[in-house]
Amino acid sequence: MKKDRGQIYIIFLCWLLYTIAQLGRYSYSSNTTLIIDAYGVSHADAGLPTTYYFFAYGAGNIIVGLFCSRYNKRIAVTLALVVSIISNVLLFSGIDFRYIKYVWAANGFAQANLWPIMLLTLGQHLETKRMPFAAIVMSTASYGGTFLTYGISSLNSLLGVDFAYVFLFGAIGMFAVGALWFFTTKHIDDEMIPTVTEETKRSKFTASAVIMLGALMLFALIANAVSGGLKQWVPSILKESFHLDDWLAIFVSVALPLISIVTAFISAVVYDLLKNFILSSAIMFVIAAALMPLVITFLDTSWPVIMVLFVTIYVAMSVTINQLSVQAPLYLKDKMNSGFLAGLLNGACYIGSAVSTYVLGIFADNDGWKGAFNLLFAMSFLAAATAFIYYLFIRRKERENVDVEDVDL
Template sequence: MPAVKLSPRQSFIFSSLCCLVYFTSYMTRLNYGAAISEIADSLRVSNSLAGMALIGSFIAYGIGQPIFGLIGDRLPPRHMIASGLVATALLNLAVANTGNIYLITVIWCFNGLFQAMLWPPLVRIMTQTLSREAYNNASVGVVAAASAGTIGVYLLVPLCIVLSGWRMSFAIPAGLSLLVAGIWFAGARKFPSQSSGGAMNPVTEQASGKAVPLIFASGLLPIIAAIVLQGALRDGITTWMPTFIDDNFGLGNSFSILSTAVLPAFTIISVSAASFVQRILQNEVRTATLFWAAALVTAGLLIALYNANAIIGIALMACLTGCMHGINLMLISLLPVHFAKFGKVATISGILNAFTYLGSAGSIYGIAAMSGRFGWEITIVVWCAMALAGVILCAFCTKRWHRFIAKAGQEA
């Protein structure tokens, strides 16, 4: 993969830099959602009006993924990532100093757009700099860093609100983002393989082509459908888990929101397990198929036990979202590596991640409407059907994907 092989110590340092970047991206992206109720109360606006910033940011982030994926295969990823961190820092500072909800909405939409500058070039520079094994380990670390960022946001925001007000929950992450931008820009330049640009090996120039033909040649279309389902289950369940708990067990909003803190722990366990299985199977789609099967079993248990006990319900939903994070690791983090030799790793990564957020956007509205009209039992049955569809889609693509990566490996 890389032009220059790094020592284990160098790989660890570089992987830590990547984890720090992604931790910071979560601290500067999730803080609005965590503080939204306080923002609405402080500015004396409705929750729905305050929520428009979240919706706009979500859409902008999804649109930005393929755009910056294309750009990320052409511009130096080190510079793109540093620019994205600086931009999101300035936008967080702008929110901290703004008292108009309409202006905040516009600012936060741009924040979502500039956040999309981070993931595609990060995948590209990781493939350029790390060996395949080190890349796989770093991908698990990046997911763990995202989980740590989620926990960090939900600890920082309440503390800031109590001590100083909601504006501090944007000022502190902004300062962190500026600091990390400097650390990243200075630290990443020490690793020489990125100087090779898009030509990671001699095959890249010969095999380079447009992304769409590669998508068809590799059989990615059914996998993209599975990615949409994965995004829908992952973010839909995470968003509405507190409502599920309150509706079924009447434990109140505070406990229900606090219960979501178990999700990052299950995420770390799941991605570690997925990475272990992948080292054995050496096929990302086959590994994803197994995790879809585990999700199907979990959803089936949830149908039977969802209202039996709060702890059981929380544990099963955490397992289900954990399976989705394992699938996300396979299909969003590891799968695009195979397109590095075509010079399209950032492009493919951005496209696939955009479809994740397409599923996420649909589920946030869909789960609310379905659970409100038909109840949670029918909603969970639909989750079970989605998991079954995921199994079928990935199982259907397993052999074709194996042939594609084998052929690509022979060409390299």
């Protein structure tokens, strides 16, 4: 019973920490429209701090994934939250816009420590039977935190509260959860469950496994490029294309993370049906690619229709992101280090966000939002085609009894 309670507490603590950390992550992007007005900058300039953040976060995830099993998780998470708190306090204080991108890059690299360490902690302390439950719970953390951040930003705008207070709220929330983590995880590594061995790790990293990981990284990158671009720019699209008030544009945008909380369950169901991350990714990218032309058609005509399309695309991409960054690291803990796989795939996700956030801003400035969605269509189509081709290639090799999947992904 004590062991069960301990495992449930670890799941709860990892979920709570990562959920609250979203306040310090999306405090900037949830206020993009207000920042554009406050500082008088272009879409591209306003998107640059988020781009810096995601590049630092993506690269940091990969680096942390490689080394997180070798250092003290308790101290690393605490220090990461301290840096993120300082970054948010600096933006709350109203620093010059020229320096925001550098501060936000530091914030990104600090927060890059969280996800790989959370997944590594779960992989080291949970029995296999608890992995599906942990995957569903952790899948809701990002969306729940994003909903919380955008909800606070919308409420602030409606009440006339300065958007800068979102940065302060984020700092306070991270301080509280950081203290909880620091003071309750002193003995967290005393009862770890053995997972992947060094011999197993060496045997799994063959050429076919590396190719498979490369494919999954590509799909993670494109999926988050699409979903991250939507999350960043939907408030601006609604304001500029349909003339919605700032608070309403931000509030309506909350539908993306709120509805996408259900993707935690959808992802589990899809994987139970298909038992294949590649095929699942292919299907989700087909959905996104099929809906992009409708977005282009209805842009500037009906914002409720556009929001239905946005939500559907966002959910499809979120299923792929959930499966690659949450389910795969936890389900494969006996075959590969959970922290490493989480860092690799989550890092790819946010490099995709970094690219799309800035590039979509450039397209919006030069070709309008229809040009931006033409780009997202091309990316989704490319990913769908690649996934299907790779899936068919693997199936053909399996029929020929050729071992192409040393790591069953």
